[in-house]
Structures are given as structure tokens and as C-alpha cells.
Amino acid sequence: MRIIVTELKKLFSSKIFILIIFSVFVLNGYLMFRTANSGDAKPEQYKEVYTVLDEMSDYDKLQWLDERLTEFEGQHSYNWIVLSELRNECANIVGYSDYLDSIDAQAKSMTSVSIFAKPNTFNYRSIVKTPPAYDNVRDVKPIFDISKGINLAIDNSFTDILCGFIVLYAVLSLMISDREQGMSGLLFSLKRGRGYLLISKLLALAITIFSAVILIYSENLLISSGIIGLGDLSRPIQSLDGFIGCNLKISVMQYLMLYILFKFIAIFSIGTVLSLIAVNTKNTVSFYGISAIILIAEGVFYAVIHPLSIYSIFRYVNIIAFTKTNEIFCNFKNINFFEYPIPLIPTSTGAMAVIMLGSTALSAYLYAKKRNLEFKKIGFKFKTFSGNKVHSKLYYTLYKSLILQKGIIVIAVFVAVAGFMKETFIKKYDYVDAYYQYYTELLEGDITSETDDFIAAEAQRFDELNARAIELMESSDIYSTELHEIQKQLAPSSGFYFLKERYEQIKDIPNAQIFYDTGYKRAFGAVGYDDDMKYALAAMLLCNFLISPLIANDNKYRMKSVINSTASGNKSYT
Amino acid sequence: MNRLELQKINKHYGKKKHALCDFSFEFTNGIYGLLGPNGAGKSTLMNIISDNLLPDKDGGKILWNGEETRILKEKFRSRLGFMPQQQNLYESMTAHTFLNYIAALKCIDRKTAEQEIPKLFERVELSESMDKKMGGFSGGMKQRVLIASALLGNPNLIILDEPTAGLDPKQRVIIRNMVSDLGKDKIIIISTHIVSDIETIAKEILFIKEGNLIDSGTISALVKKVENGEKSLESLYMQYYGEV
Numbered sequence: 001m002r003i004i005v006t007e008l009k010k011l012f013s014s015k016i017f018i019l020i021i022f023s024v025f026v027l028n029g030y031l032m033f034r035t036a037n038s039g040d041a042k043p044e045q046y047k048e049v050y051t052v053l054d055e056m057s058d059y060d061k062l063q064w065l066d067e068r069l070t071e072f073e074g075q076h077s078y079n080w081i082v083l084s085e086l087r088n089e090c091a092n093i094v095g096y097s098d099y100l101d102s103i104d105a106q107a108k109s110m111t112s113v114s115i116f117a118k119p120n121t122f123n124y125r126s127i128v129k130t131p132p133a134y135d136n137v138r139d140v141k142p143i144f145d146i147s148k149g150i151n152l153a154i155d156n157s158f159t160d161i162l163c164g165f166i167v168l169y170a171v172l173s174l175m176i177s178d179r180e181q182g183m184s185g186l187l188f189s190l191k192r193g194r195g196y197l198l199i200s201k202l203l204a205l206a207i208t209i210f211s212a213v214i215l216i217y218s219e220n221l222l223i224s225s226g227i228i229g230l231g232d233l234s235r236p237i238q239s240l241d242g243f244i245g246c247n248l249k250i251s252v253m254q255y256l257m258l259y260i261l262f263k264f265i266a267i268f269s270i271g272t273v274l275s276l277i278a279v280n281t282k283n284t285v286s287f288y289g290i291s292a293i294i295l296i297a298e299g300v301f302y303a304v305i306h307p308l309s310i311y312s313i314f315r316y317v318n319i320i321a322f323t324k325t326n327e328i329f330c331n332f333k334n335i336n337f338f339e340y341p342i343p344l345i346p347t348s349t350g351a352m353a354v355i356m357l358g359s360t361a362l363s364a365y366l367y368a369k370k371r372n373l374e375f376k377k378i379g380f381k382f383k384t385f386s387g388n389k390v391h392s393k394l395y396y397t398l399y400k401s402l403i404l405q406k407g408i409i410v411i412a413v414f415v416a417v418a419g420f421m422k423e424t425f426i427k428k429y430d431y432v433d434a435y436y437q438y439y440t441e442l443l444e445g446d447i448t449s450e451t452d453d454f455i456a457a458e459a460q461r462f463d464e465l466n467a468r469a470i471e472l473m474e475s476s477d478i479y480s481t482e483l484h485e486i487q488k489q490l491a492p493s494s495g496f497y498f499l500k501e502r503y504e505q506i507k508d509i510p511n512a513q514i515f516y517d518t519g520y521k522r523a524f525g526a527v528g529y530d531d532d533m534k535y536a537l538a539a540m541l542l543c544n545f546l547i548s549p550l551i552a553n554d555n556k557y558r559m560k561s562v563i564n565s566t567a568s569g570n571k572s573y574t
Numbered sequence: 575m576n577r578l579e580l581q582k583i584n585k586h587y588g589k590k591k592h593a594l595c596d597f598s599f600e601f602t603n604g605i606y607g608l609l610g611p612n613g614a615g616k617s618t619l620m621n622i623i624s625d626n627l628l629p630d631k632d633g634g635k636i637l638w639n640g641e642e643t644r645i646l647k648e649k650f651r652s653r654l655g656f657m658p659q660q661q662n663l664y665e666s667m668t669a670h671t672f673l674n675y676i677a678a679l680k681c682i683d684r685k686t687a688e689q690e691i692p693k694l695f696e697r698v699e700l701s702e703s704m705d706k707k708m709g710g711f712s713g714g715m716k717q718r719v720l721i722a723s724a725l726l727g728n729p730n731l732i733i734l735d736e737p738t739a740g741l742d743p744k745q746r747v748i749i750r751n752m753v754s755d756l757g758k759d760k761i762i763i764i765s766t767h768i769v770s771d772i773e774t775i776a777k778e779i780l781f782i783k784e785g786n787l788i789d790s791g792t793i794s795a796l797v798k799k800v801e802n803g804e805k806s807l808e809s810l811y812m813q814y815y816g817e818v
């Protein structure tokens with residue numbers, strides 16, 4: 001216990017660490033506000049609708065929303081996106097039992113229709129296992145309430161990325177700084193200076209990560225509840241938008257606790273893996289290099305492997321995937337394990353436990369066996385300066401901090417990670433953009449009466465399709481082929497509505513033209529690009545914090561080696 | 575009576591550097607001075623004893639009271655007080671916190687530690703500074719903190735690697751007196767390349783040169799070997815290591 005406390009004191013006595021924590025919280029708060037206010041629908045517009053809906057029954061709410069949507073042409077007091085989003089949510093909730101029935105129906109048709117019924121396939125086995133998985137939620141009655149707030153708080157990737165910086169610094173500080181500071185000789189000679197010390201350090205890491213996760217998600221929830229509201233926390237989790245397929249019988253409050261616990265374990269697993277690397281590397285280059293390779297590889301597996309492919313095990317049993325808590329719980333999922341379906345939740349939980357305990361045990365074992373663990377900053381010799389060339393002071397500063405201090409690697413890694421995150425982030429919206437582009441190019445040029453006609457006709461067509469789809473859904477025919485067909489036809493509407501809005505903004509302006517303005521996001525200032533740049537910027541900023549201690553230490557180290565070499569004329573132990 | 579036996583210890587760094595060659599010696603209670611110039615292999619030897627470095631494969635054995643330290647592991651380390659040559663400290667920690675931390679890692683319970691630590695600070699004359707951050711300490715103060723940490727828990731084997739390096743004469747005397755007061759019931763090994771640090775307090779001196787134990791014995795026995803000049807340890811040192 002005393003060891004853990006001292007390790008924590010050591011960690012928190014670093015001003016840089018405090019600075020990182022502080023920046024993470026500020027940045028996270030800022031990004032929360034930005035995300036909430038980005039896009040077309042503003043939090044106040046949601047609130048406005050919720051206030052109206054407040055006292056109604058869920059069925060009345062659905063009706064009210066439908067009415068507002070059908071008469072939308074005429075009045076503009078509500079935001080169309082808000083209305084349609086809430087309508088969909090509400091329809092899901094009202095149709096919850098239909099949804100469950102549809103799962104059964106689908107399973108039945110899959111197993112009875114001979115073309116699907118290939119009993120030796122993953123799909124078949126998985127579909128058979130699915131309906132029983134929902135048995136315990138059959139009596140659940142979802143309630144329609146504000147989802148947006150909770151989703152804002154727990155469904156963003158920046159919070160996790162920002163947490164990552166805390167973890168990275170904590171691992172560096174706990175696992176490496178002793179060695180870097182030349183303390184390992186003393187510590188190793190102590191009775192508990194090996195395996196026991198390492199486990200204490202990992203516990204200190206766990207405490208740090210746990211507190212960080214609790215604090216940062218409390219921050220998120222507080223901000224969310226301030227901006228939009230969290231709704232009734234005792235309602236079943238299935239009430240939350242996106243969680244209709246969740247097969248756990250818990251309330252939103254319970255889910256939040258589960259979420260935080262799971263998130264902590266997931267991030268801590270990453271922490272133990274990084275610690276294992278830290279224990280076994282002798283210099284900064286290999287630590288960053290190996291960590292980056294592992295994280296990027298896992299990230300690529302996660303992004304590239306299809307959820308249903310036979311390799312899906314690499315997608316789900318994956319330290320990056322573990323942090324995607326919502327994806328694990330929002331639906332009953334099976335992993336394709338050599339054509340056998342294994343349920344995702346227990347698999348993820350088990351895999352995390354194995355990774356966590358495995359890396360902990362392995363690091364402790366290796367740490368106890370290690371001798372001679374001093375940590376080296378790879379030394380590009382100053383000889384590279386020879387030739388009597390005089391460079392500017394900036395050159396030396398950059399050379400020292402980027403090449404010698406390996407800061408360049410840190411920067412490269414995080415730029416790569418940021419770039420990668422951006423890739424996946426943008427992809428999500430690409431199909432909307434594609435439809436938007438299709439429509440803008442179709443109507444390119446001046447706005448004529450033809451344009452007006454086309455837009456009116458197309459709007460009407462989508463409205464009709466929508467109405468028919470609703471009808472079908474309400475008649476509990478969710479998996480009918482007709483509905484499927486309609487949904488296919490409705491897909492371009494996402495891009496069309498953006499075009500229509502654009503059109504309404506500009507139609508009365510003389511000589512206005514329609515053209516594809518590199519994406520609806522640019523046109524509407526929706527989420528995406530802008531925020532991603534902020535990420536990258538934030539990442540760079542934090543990199544600097546991370547590098548500066550390395551520089552400081554390195555300087556110390558260099559000074560020390562100079563002193564050593566003059567006073568005793570030998571190399572320091574490596 | 576404690577007994578530390580080194581049996582034919584060999585250590586290579588890489589292929590070429592033979593830092594210790596068949597080093598054998600038996601230590602019993604008392605103070606031993608390990609003398610040798612820079613690069614002689616003193617730290618290598620001390621690191622091997624303190625389990626910070628492994629000897630070569632088949633590079634000899636270390637026995638603590640007849641048992642191999644490699645097998646004793648924690649049991650041996652719990653009897654050990656080590657002060658490494660790289661004398662670094664946590665700059666932002668107070669000396670008191672530091673010793674508490676070391677005490678915890680030495681598995682000394684809180685109560686005992688609370689009683690022992692202030693006494694130790696008194697002994698190394700640091701009582702006044704024990705609640706200050708160590709970043710502001712002078713070299714001599716840091717070394718004394720490290721000596722105190724080596725003494726913590728009353729170990730039976732104390733290894734001090736150049737405890738006086740870089741200190742002024744007054745500090746050297748303080749440390750020398752402290753070491754000589756440590757008691758006769760334990761093995762104390764001090765390495766140095768400064769003869770005066772140990773000549774008055776050591777029971778036996780070991781001369782080490784390029785990884786070999788070239789001579790050892792009590793001071794009175796060793797001085798007799800001086801061939802010309804004053805019969806002192808200093809002359810013998812010069813005789814063995816030349817004028818460098």
C-alpha cells in the first residue's frame with residue numbers, strides 16, 4: 001500500500017502530468033461543446049421539441065412528430081432534422097415488441113427457407129442463437145426520452161483518445177522513469193524491488209486510469225446534462241437511441257456504471273500491454289516503435305475486418321475494439337469463430353481479463369528476471385555535427401529535440417494515429433456526401449422552374465415512400481421485402497434533404513447557382529472535418545507536453561553522463 | 575557470523591571486455607575496502623553481488639552463509655543494503671518520503687520504519703533537511719541519504735559503491751566515521767579509488783586491477799609489501815597501478 005501511494009505521489013508530483021490532465025479536461029470539455037453545437041440541429045431545438053412532448057404518451061408523441069413532419073412544408077418553427085430524428089427514435093420505441101417479433105420471424109424464415117438454411121454456416125448458427133438471447137428482455141418497455149445527451153457523453157472517440165494521453169504518460173512515468181533516472185540499481189537490490197514493485201506500479205496505474213475515466217466521463221455527463229439533458233436514468237437501456245437491440249435487462253443508470261467499468265478495464269488492458277512493452281524495451285525508440293506498431297495494427301484490424309468475416313475474431317478481440325464499449329453492448333452480437341458463433345460480450349470480457357492478467361503476470365515475471373535494466377536514450381552521437389559546419393540556433397534546437405530526443409517519433413506516431421482516426425471518422429458520412437454530390441451535379445447551374453419542379457417532385461416521392469415505410473413498420477411487417485425495397489429507395493434521401501435545405505437557403509437570391517461545394521459538411525458546417533483538425537491539433541499540443549519531459553530528462557541524462565565520464569571515466573551501465 | 579563467498583566470478587561485457595576474471599574471495603564480518611582505479615571492475619563486482627547484474631553463464635557462484643544467492647533471491651536481498659555508484663535520487667521527493675518508500679520496498683513495517691528513519695537521519699546528520707525536497711540537496715547530502723537508505727532495516731551485508739565520490743574532505747570524514755561506526759556484526763564492502771577513505775577503518779583491503787584480484791590482506795600485512803619509499807598503503811597503490 002505504501003509503495004502504491006508513493007508511486008502515485010511520484011507520478012502526480014510531475015508538473016507535466018498535472019498539465020496533461022488539466023489540458024485533457026479542458027480540451028475534452030471544449031470538444032463536447034463543439035460536438036453538441038455542430039451540425040444542423042442545435043441542442044436548444046431538441047429541448048424545444050422535448051418540452052412539447054413532455055407530458056404525452058409515447059404513442060401520442062409519435063403521432064405529434066408525424067404530424068409536424070407531414071405539415072413541415074408550411075411551417076418552420078421546429079428543425080426538420082430534429083423532428084425526423086426523434087420520430088425515428090420514437091417509432092423504434094413504440095414498435096419495440098414488433099422489433100423483437102421480427103427477430104424471431106427472421107430466424108424462422110432463415111431456418112425454414114431452404115436456400116438460407118445451410119446448417120453448417122456461421123450465419124445459420126448465429127441466427128438460431130439470436131432469439132433466445134432476447135428472452136429476458138421480452139417484458140421490457142422502453143420509454144421515449146432524451147437520448148441525445150447520454151449519447152453525446154458516451155459515444156465519442158475524442159474522450160478516449162484524450163484519456164490515451166494520460167495513460168501513455170502514466171505508463172512512461174511509472175514504468176520507465178525509474179530506469180531513466182538511474183534508480184533501478186538501488187530498487188533492484190531491495191527485497192520487494194522487483195515483481196512486487198512492478199505489480200504495485202500496475203496497481204498505481206489502475207488507480208490513475210480508473211480515476212481519470214470516472215472524472216472525464218463525469219465531466220461528459222455533466223456537460224451533456226447541462227446542454228441537452230440526460231433524461232430519466234431509470235428507463236430501460238433499450239430506450240436509448242441505438243440500443244434497441246441491447247439484450248441486457250438494465251436501466252440507463254446501470255448501463256452508465258457498466259460502461260465506465262468496462263471502459264476502465266479496456267483502457268487498463270491497453271495500459272498493461274504498454275507496460276509490458278516498457279518493461280522489455282531498453283530505449284525510447286523501441287518503446288514508441290513497438291507500441292505504435294501494436295496499436296496501429298490493432299486499429300487497422302478493427303477498421304478493416306468485416307464484422308461477419310471469418311477473421312472477425314481479430315476485429316473484436318482487439319485492444320482497440322475493447323474501448324468501443326457501446327459497440328459491444330448495443331446489440332446482441334456473435335463473433336465468427338471458425339464458423340461457430342460465440343457471443344461478443346463474454347468473449348470481450350474474457351479476452352480483456354486474459355490480456356490484462358497475462359500482461360501483468362508476464363511483466364512481473366520478466367521484471368523479476370531482468371538484470372541491468374537501465375533505460376537508454378538512443379544516442380546519435382554528436383559526431384554528426386562534425387565538419388565544422390555552423391547551423392542556426394533553431395537547427396540545433398530542432399535537431400536536439402526532434403532527432404536526439406526522439407520527439408519526432410512521438411509526433412510521427414500521433415500524426416499517424418490522428419490521420420487514421422480522421423479516415424475512419426469521415427468515412428461514416430461518405431455515403432451521404434455521395435448522394436449530395438449526385439443531386440448537386442444533377443441540378444448544377446442556375447435555379448430554374450425545372451429545378452423547383454424536380455425538387456418538389458423528389459420531395460414528394462420521398463415523403464410518400466416514408467409514409468409507406470411507416471405504415472409497414474406499424475403493421476409489424478418490418479422485414480417485408482417491400483419495406484426493404486423502400487428503404488433502398490430512401491437511401492438517397494439523406495443527401496437530397498441536404499440539397500433541399502441548400503436550395504431553400506439560396507432560391508430567393510438572384511443568380512444563385514447550385515454546385516457541389518466539396519461536400520455537404522462544408523456547406524452546412526456539420527460535424528467532421530473541422531473537429532478532426534482540432535483533434536490533430538490537440539494531439540500535437542499534447543505531444544509537446546509529452547516530449548518536453550523527455551527533453552528535460554535527456555538533458556539531465558546527458559549532463560550526468562558527462563559528469564560520469566569525467567569523474568570516473570567509464571561508461572554508464574546499459 | 576555472516577559469510578559471503580565469491581567463487582570464480584567471471585563477467586564479460588560483449589565478447590572482448592573481460593571485466594572480471596575468476597574473482598574469488600571470502601568476506602566475513604568487518605569492513606572491506608575495494609581499491610582500484612577507474613575501470614578496474616569494482617562496480618561490476620558490486621553489481622553482481624547486489625543482483626543487478628548476472629555473471630557470465632557458468633561464471634561462478636555467490637554464496638551467502640553457504641547458500642547460493644541466485645536461489646535465495648528475495649531472502650538474500652532482504653539482508654542487503656546497497657548504494658549504487660549512479661547516485662541519483664527522486665528530485666521532487668522529500669528525503670523522508672524517499673526513505674519511507676525504500677522501507678516499504680524492504681518490507682519493513684510502518685511502525686518500525688517510523689522509529690528507525692529519524693534515527694538514521696540523525697546518524698547521517700540530515701535531521702534538519704529530511705522534510706525538504708531532495709532536488710535542492712548538495713552532492714554530499716544526496717550521498718548521505720543514499721547511505722541512510724542502504725542502512726535501513728539493519729542489513730547484514732552493506733555494499734557502498736564509491737560513497738565518497740565527488741565530496742569535499744570534510745564530508746569524506748563524516749562518511750568515513752559513519753561507516754566505521756556501523757558495527758562489527760556485519761559485512762561492509764566499500765569501493766573507492768582513494769586510499770585515505772578506507773585505510774584507517776578497513777579490516778582488509780582488496781586490490782583489483784583489470785578484473786583481477788591482485789592482492790588482499792590486512793593493512794599491516796599489505797604495507798610490508800611496499801618495495802621502495804614510505805611504508806604506506808598509498809605507496810603500495812602506486813606500486814600496483816603506476817603513476818597514472
Ligand SMILES: Nc1ncnc2c1ncn2[C@@H]1O[C@H](COP(=O)(O)OP(=O)(O)OP(=O)(O)O)[C@@H](O)[C@H]1O
Nearest residue numbers: 568570573574587593611612613614615616617618
Ligand atoms: N555496460 C557495459 N558495457 C561494456 N563495458 C562495460 C560496461 N560497464 C562497464 N564496462 C567496462 O568494464 C570495466 C569495469 O568497469 P567498472 O564500472 O566495473 O569499473 P570500476 O572499477 O567501477 O570503475 P570506476 O572507478 O570508474 O567506477 C571497464 O573497463 C568498463 O569500461
Ligand SMILES: [Mg+2]
Nearest residue numbers: 616617618659
Ligand atoms: Mg565504479
